[in-house]
Amino acid sequence: xxxxxxxxxxxxxxxxxxxxxxxxxxxxxxxxxxxxxxxxxxxxxxxxxxxxxxxxxxxxxxxxxxxxxxxxxxxxxxxxxxxxxxxxxxxxxxxxxxxxxxxxxxxxxxxxxxxxxxxxxxxxxxxxxxxxxxxxxxxxxxxxxxxxxxxxxxxxxxxxxxxxxxxxxxxxxxxxxxxxxxxxxxxxxxxxxxxxxxxxxxxxxxxxxxxxxxxxxxxxxxxxxxxxxxxxxxxxxxxxxxxxxxxxxxxxxxxxxxxxxxxxxxxxxxxxxxxxxxxxxxxxxxxxxxxxxxxxxxxxxxxxxxxxxxxxxxxxxxxxxxxxxxxxxxxxxxxxxxxxxxxx
Amino acid sequence: xxxxxxxxxxxxxxxxxxxxxxxxxxxxxxxxxxxxxxxxxxxxxxxxxxxxxxxxxxxxxxxxxxxxxxxxxxxxxxxxxxxxxxxxxxxxxxxxxxxxxxxxxxxxxxxxxxxxxxxxxxxxxxxxxxxxxxxxxxxxxxxxxxxxxxxxxxxxxxxxxxxxxxxxxxxxxxxxxxxxxxxxxxxxxxxxxxxxxxxxxxxxxxxxxxxxxxxxxxxxxxxxxxxxxxxxxxxxxxxxxxxxxxxxxxxxxxxxxxxxxxxxxxxxxxxxxxxxxxxxxxxxxxxxxxxxxxxxxxxxxxxxxxxxxxxxxxxxxxxxxxxxxxxxxxxxxxxxxxxxxxxx
Numbered sequence: 001x002x003x004x005x006x007x008x009x010x011x012x013x014x015x016x017x018x019x020x021x022x023x024x025x026x027x028x029x030x031x032x033x034x035x036x037x038x039x040x041x042x043x044x045x046x047x048x049x050x051x052x053x054x055x056x057x058x059x060x061x062x063x064x065x066x067x068x069x070x071x072x073x074x075x076x077x078x079x080x081x082x083x084x085x086x087x088x089x090x091x092x093x094x095x096x097x098x099x100x101x102x103x104x105x106x107x108x109x110x111x112x113x114x115x116x117x118x119x120x121x122x123x124x125x126x127x128x129x130x131x132x133x134x135x136x137x138x139x140x141x142x143x144x145x146x147x148x149x150x151x152x153x154x155x156x157x158x159x160x161x162x163x164x165x166x167x168x169x170x171x172x173x174x175x176x177x178x179x180x181x182x183x184x185x186x187x188x189x190x191x192x193x194x195x196x197x198x199x200x201x202x203x204x205x206x207x208x209x210x211x212x213x214x215x216x217x218x219x220x221x222x223x224x225x226x227x228x229x230x231x232x233x234x235x236x237x238x239x240x241x242x243x244x245x246x247x248x249x250x251x252x253x254x255x256x257x258x259x260x261x262x263x264x265x266x267x268x269x270x271x272x273x274x275x276x277x278x279x280x281x282x283x284x285x286x287x288x289x290x291x292x293x294x295x296x297x298x299x300x301x302x303x304x305x306x307x308x309x310x311x312x313x314x315x316x317x318x319x320x321x322x323x324x325x326x327x328x329x330x331x332x333x334x335x336x337x338x339x340x341x342x343x344x
Numbered sequence: 345x346x347x348x349x350x351x352x353x354x355x356x357x358x359x360x361x362x363x364x365x366x367x368x369x370x371x372x373x374x375x376x377x378x379x380x381x382x383x384x385x386x387x388x389x390x391x392x393x394x395x396x397x398x399x400x401x402x403x404x405x406x407x408x409x410x411x412x413x414x415x416x417x418x419x420x421x422x423x424x425x426x427x428x429x430x431x432x433x434x435x436x437x438x439x440x441x442x443x444x445x446x447x448x449x450x451x452x453x454x455x456x457x458x459x460x461x462x463x464x465x466x467x468x469x470x471x472x473x474x475x476x477x478x479x480x481x482x483x484x485x486x487x488x489x490x491x492x493x494x495x496x497x498x499x500x501x502x503x504x505x506x507x508x509x510x511x512x513x514x515x516x517x518x519x520x521x522x523x524x525x526x527x528x529x530x531x532x533x534x535x536x537x538x539x540x541x542x543x544x545x546x547x548x549x550x551x552x553x554x555x556x557x558x559x560x561x562x563x564x565x566x567x568x569x570x571x572x573x574x575x576x577x578x579x580x581x582x583x584x585x586x587x588x589x590x591x592x593x594x595x596x597x598x599x600x601x602x603x604x605x606x607x608x609x610x611x612x613x614x615x616x617x618x619x620x621x622x623x624x625x626x627x628x629x630x631x632x633x634x635x636x637x638x639x640x641x642x643x644x645x646x647x648x649x650x651x652x653x654x655x656x657x658x659x660x661x662x663x664x665x666x667x668x669x670x671x672x673x674x675x676x677x678x679x680x681x682x683x684x685x686x687x688x
Contacts, residue, residue, distance in 0.1 A: 073570040094603060097604060099603060099604040099628060101626070101628065102603035102604060102627060102628070130542065162628075222582065231500065259438060259443060259446035260438065260441060260446060264483065268622065268625065269620075269621050269622050269625050271621060272619065272621035272622070273617035273618065273619055273621065274617065274618040274619075274620045274621075274631075275616065275617055275618075276612050276613075276617075276618045276631065277613050277615060277616035277617065277618075278612065278616070280634070281609065281612065281613050281633075281634045281635060282445070282635050282636075283446065283634065284443060284445065284446070284506075284632075284633070284634030284635065286506075286630065286631065286632040287618075287620065287630065287631045287632075288628075288630040288631075288632070289625075289628070290624075290625045290627065290628030291625060291626050291628065293628075298346065308534075327376075328478065
């Protein structure tokens with residue numbers, strides 16, 4: 001089959017790789033219908049050292065079950081399924097607590113002999129725990145929104161949930177990328193009425209307003225913090241959803257949070273130290289969030305997508321075939337595309 | 345009156361200062377019955393640059409109301425009261441949310457013209473919001489335990505509450521000082537059944553066991569982390585109560601916390617940066633806690649003290665008169681005393 005590999009910064013290729021087959025009785029093979037490029041794929045795209053063999057790419061996909069192992073009783077060939085961006089058994093003590101990203105028998109896509117999502121097919125380990133059936137047809141117009149349950153919308157939702165967003169909490173979202181916009185939509189869905197979106201790409205912040213942002217702050221740094229404080233009687237917001245992962249974004253989050261408030265971070269941290277010292281201690285600031293256990297949220301969010309109450313798939317503003325994936329990376333890296341859908 | 349001043353590291357003196365008087369209609373004057381030395385007083389005691397004029401000391405006290413300003417309707421001369429370690433109006437938006445340490449009209453003792461607790465009397469600003477009446481006599485045997493509601497027990501309680509301690513959470517307490525032991529007692533009171541106390545002073549950890557610790561880990565650093573992991577099937581505990589404030593204590597906390605778990609810190613941070621980078625992000629670790637809004641907890645904790653269900657005053661193992669306060673500091677700094685009670 002054809003699949004995407006990265007050989008170094010800026011070097012993405014689509015190549016022939018071995019067809020996936022059942023290797024464990026808990027496996028399934030899924031033919032990919034839709035995949036996409038993630039903001040986190042852009043970190044290696046910007047900085048990966050050259051590699052002779054390349055690494056497989058992609059961790060978001062939905063598709064059709066083609067074959068199942070002997071222990072996969074709840075899935076049948078032909079089922080349309082979505083895969084969360086971490087595979088898991090859904091039965092261990094961490095999964096039972098909703099922390100599937102720490103599954104004792106789970107792991108990441110596209111490494112250690114596991115296929116990536118940006119290809120024609122995937123061998124899915126722990127298939128019964130990992131995959132969630134979708135009651136739609138292969139040509140459903142809902143596929144883009146359903147695909148966001150794999151990662152980006154669940155990540156925004158995780159950010160809002162761990163921050164404690166609700167009808168009485170004010171919210172700042174830092175970042176107008178696909179995760180930030182998803183966080184706006186998630187906050188709105190959880191009842192937030194005052195959502196400040198920090199971002200300066202008008203087409204993106206316009207979508208953010210559609211998703212529920214009540215204010216947009218294009219300024220950055222101290223100036224951005226000042227603007228958020230002006231909008232909140234000087235205090236900042238109860239919650240800050242940090243959807244970037246850089247130190248400047250974290251600094252803005254700390255500046256924008258209210259005493260007693262919570263910063264939740266879901267952007268993969270490009271830093272090792274967090275500047276939460278004495279002043280933040282005196283203000284009782286909480287830092288939470290982390291990699292989103294998407295699997296824990298899919299069933300809960302699915303009805304809202306199926307019944308059209310939310311349309312998280314609007315973050316896809318660009319679509320490519322499998323052979324055009326390298327161009328898709330380029331478009332996202334150059335900020336010509338917000339998020340790129342892949343149709344193998 | 346006589347009061348305690350610090351003139352530099354290791355230089356504590358008891359001197360004559362002006363008697364407190366009513367200055368604002370919201371003031372009260374309280375004659376101090378019991379005060380104490382706080383672990384946080386030891387930070388300047390170890391490092392304060394020499395000062396010509398000295399600074400007033402003490403932020404924990406209980407005493408008898410002697411005089412009240414015109415707007416203090418709920419207190420009368422003769423009332424026995426406890427003061428939380430931050431004064432506050434108890435009516436602003438932060439106080440109403442239980443975050444009295446961020447009161448819009450509050451402040452700290454022993455600075456900016458406000459008396460300290462380690463003296464014969466105190467002018468209490470925002471007296472009606474700050475002081476809580478205690479239904480006991482001046483000679484009550486409960487005074488030491490009631491005094492802990494001023495700071496140390498409420499601080500341990502805040503640590504446990506913000507960490508989310510309950511019957512189903514396992515707990516590690518880092519530090520066997522008075523705050524750490526208070527955190528053990530608070531965790532036990534909140535229903536925790538598995539409480540690991542990290543500390544290596546046997547007399548202190550013995551009191552920790554009395555307070556509810558089920559395991560004691562005297563080892564530190566990587567060895568200490570390893571021991572906690574052995575006690576928790578390799579995973580760490582759901583909550584870690586960081587009651588020291590140093591970077592090594594924080595490192596141990598990060599090593600001892602379970603994926604998806606929470607570190608709560610109540611030791612005043614002696615660091616500016618927190619090492620919560622990519623690995624902790626992948627494990628969904630939360631950092632919470634901060635300076636304890638003691639005022640928010642006093643009414644809730646008071647009945648347990650009055651009815652003898654808890655005895656947090658056992659952290660006082662040493663008592664001095666006002667003139668012996670310098671010796672009290674020395675005893676705590678030399679670890680000869682766990683916590684020093686002051687009887688002016």
